[in-house]
Amino acid sequence: MPFRLPIAGILLVALTLAGVNAAEPLALKRIFDALALGEGGRPLAEGVVSLVVLGLLREAFTATSNWLTWRTRIGIQYRLTEATVGRLHRLPLTFHRAEGVGALMTRLDRSIQGLVGALSDIAFNVVPAAAYLLISVAVMLRLEWRLALLVLAFAPLPALIARLAAPMQTRRERGLLERWVHIYSRFNEVLSGIVTVKSFTMEEAEKRRFLDEVNSANEVVIRGVGVDAGVGAAQNLVQIGARVAALALGGALVLRGHMTAGTLVAFLGYVGGLFGPVLGLAGVYKTLRTAQVSVEEVYGILDAQDLLGDAPDAREVVRLRGDVRWDNVRFAYPGGGPPLLDGVDLHVREGERVAIVGPSGSGKSTLVSLVQRFYDPTEGVVRVDGIDVRKLKQVALRRQIGVVFQDSLLFNESVLANIAYGRPGATRAEIEAAARAANAHDFIVRLPEGYDTVVGERGSRLSVGERQRISIARTLLKSPAILILDEPTSALDAESEALVSEALARVSRRRTTLIIAHRLSTVVDADRIVVLREGRIVEQGRHAELVARGGHYASLVEKQTRGMFPLAA
Template sequence: MIKRFAGYYKPHLHLFALDMFFAFLIAGIDLVFPVLSRQIINDFIPDQNLAMLVRYSLIALGLFVIRMFSSYVVGYWGHIMGARIEVDMKRDLFTHMQKLHHKFFDKNRTGQIMNRFTGDLFEVAELAHHGPEDLFISVVMLLGSFLILLTVNVPLTLIVFSFIAILIIFTLWRRVAMLKAFRAQKARHADLNSKLENSVTGIRLAKAFSNEAYEQDRFEYYNRQYYESKGQSFFQMSIFMMVNGFLTDLLNLSVIAVGGYFVFRGWINLGDLLAYILYVSFMLKPVRRLMEFTQQLQLGLSGLERFGEIMDTDPEIIDAPDAVDLDEIRGEIEFDQVAFRYNPEDSDVLKDFTLKIKPGEKVALVGASGVGKTTIAQLIPRFYEIQEGEIRLDGRDIRGIKLSALREKIGIVSQDVLIFYGTIKENILYGRPDATDDEVFEAAKRANIHNFILSLDKGYETIVGERGIMLSGGQKQRLSIARLFLKNPEILILDEATSALDNENEAIVQRSLEALADGRTAIIIAHRLSTLRSSDRIIVLDQGRIAEEGTEDALLEKKGIYWQLRRLGLGESENVVFAAESAAL
């Protein structure tokens, strides 16, 4: 973990060196000032040497000006270095997350993932800047003070630094308890963010069900959990600060009492005592820095651990060493004795599944919920990995094709359309970001949404709202279809694309889908039987296998499962799930 963290300093070593150099100047000047003060008190004032007093005062003033500039460099460029490290870590985290399989996102809540980018990496960035700097200044100050004071009086120096040693030992001892408390706080913060993200996303559903009170109770539960975890963190920090404060007071007392006694005995003079008092005053700064560093270290390490949890999660689906790119494809898809389950302990969703789809063929998949229709659609772009058999594209195992090349050839329209916050144009451009305006307009025309867009006050620059809330269901579907016209994939997967629409919108979207599917290999998953009319072949699934297949006329003549589905589904809005259950009776 530390080795990975240290690697992020490498591109910014020049800033790191700059930060450390000026931090050293700050520490060095703090060490020199008590020496100057001691000499002024011991020599120049008793000797009434005004010239040397003025000279040393001007030297001190010059050193303070240098210290002022050094503080600026450390404060600004040190933070810039930390910010750059944070940016690099966020980039690596985001890049790695793009490679992770669907199972990872199935098992982890969005709010927790978001917290990795915001809270966790902010604390890591703060540690990246303040950690080395605080530790370096503290070590230089403590070691320098110790060596200088040894030249003044060894016994008093040992007494003073015994308290410093106790402070450091206590800090290290409390580290474990504080780290545990801060870890728990991070976890509760992620839970709260996740709950907040769900509540904001589902605010309209909560209002529709009049569940504001329920949502308030749920939020209060997570908010209370976070509050209690912060309370535990504050408790551990309070113990730490309380004992440290007491030991610091004892340090000041020991300097005055023991130092005064040493003056009485003639072992040191007033100038030496002033030097001790100044050094102790200056040494409290690095001690406080060490205390702050300890807290920063706990927060930073907690964030770094959570960052590492994701970075250490290996993608399950990656390119094979000999994976190839794709140029033009015919669009032939073949499942050859495929077996698939989502988790090792689950039963097979598909078992010994074999299906061949010809180039340009439109194949419809029907069946009750849970028989594997959507699973088949997700296996073709390798969102999940099969356990047995092969899936081939134009005769080539898809595991031997680069993921980016494979997915570039596939377009998906699902029931749950994801529309990003932004303009209509930006959402269409997601299909091909380098497309021209004319290509965007043509895609919208082919998706039957161009005229609607022009009717809006700002046209293609209209903001669609969060998840496209300003658009109707049919408009969002046509917007997603426009994306695919722009992408122009050779293979099309329609996953219940019209099941949530009313009859009028379904008819409009269906025309757009038929235009989109023209000349492409298409896999159509449908609940409404009316959407199957344009298919060349219908596949009836049952318990992860093909129960029937053929044209609609052939299946109706057979009077099997599909005949029952069709007979019970004559009303165009009838659900295939209901029909399949009825057919099984």
């Protein structure tokens, strides 16, 4: 356990602090007994000096404890965040697609904060409180057992009150977490789709919706604060009752000569200090219930099933040739439903340029996702260079696969950093060479700060065509053995498409290339075209061969050209 020594140090300081606090009422007893007996100024001076020394020690130990506690708490929070964030990066796409980004971030942040807060409360507050309680009870019983028993009769009542209120508080904590997850999940969607929101003039409606939901959650918080305030008031009344009872019985005992006034003063000091730890211990149940909610959420991430983890004997490969084969591959999402791929047999040779076409939902993207091992086939095997991809380390496999998407994501960093994303150690000369090959260098140097220009969130300061060319440069710099082009030109105008297509032709040269396309004009020059329909390969061949057959591919060409161009190549 990496924090064993800091936690031990905090507990040692806290226990010493509990002893210092327990000694203060005894110093007060010494002072008042000396005054009552007229023993002179020496005992009074000694008592005052003792209080000063104890006060200085208390402040020193309190400051040390606070510093150590926060230092350790932040360290634990960092380790927990490291574990959960690392786990999130390793989990398969099915997990991330089931959870919204906003929901996941809210759940993660609030759960970690709640768990660390609860653990800190238990370790750094409850343990010292229990120590002070034991010391003070032992001293009180030694001073005057009858008065001690009277005060202790009140001690269980705050815990009983807290126990009665805890189930409602737990339900509230759980309900609030779900509310905030829902609120910020929606808020994240709105900000991500702000163009759509503005296009439909829904800014005011979305703002109102967000604020109404926040207000609703805040009302739950306010009602909860009211209940908690009532619980706290009831517990404080118990403390007042204990103090009044102690004063009444103690006063009677002093008048009868059964104990000194200094002992009564010490008792009143212990009563005031006793119920702080009692209330702290009474809150343990609530703290544990809050921690339970947070633990469930955190372990929901840490224990999420990773069906795509590396096999124990997974191989590390330095360089792949790019020979890809699907052998009788079937794939369906867990939970039933029709298969997205149904008995696919396909062999793409090293360096071959193969286009995969077909209607939406035919399984094109799923087919290439299996190569990247974002999913595993339900049946059959996907092999690269004759090796089952399940026998390869995922990082090693994906390091040698480059992907250009329809809407490539750029990060809110410089152009230079975005191109170097897959290969951070690349030199500036290598980055610029990749940009030239991707037809991106000319427009990059015209940007306000050239390669150091920050592109905005998701590359929002650049056009779609410019983003695509930077994405191509990023892929080219990675120098992958297998290249996947997923609808890379479908959202471009004619001029941008020409520049991007030229860059893609250059990038794909001498590389195994898999092209997913709806726009059939982008696949005419492919070495082979594979036509998918309802998860099956229904045709494959070159463009001219498929058009001549007059099959499904020819009908797709006819629909897209609407007779404007002859079917013959």
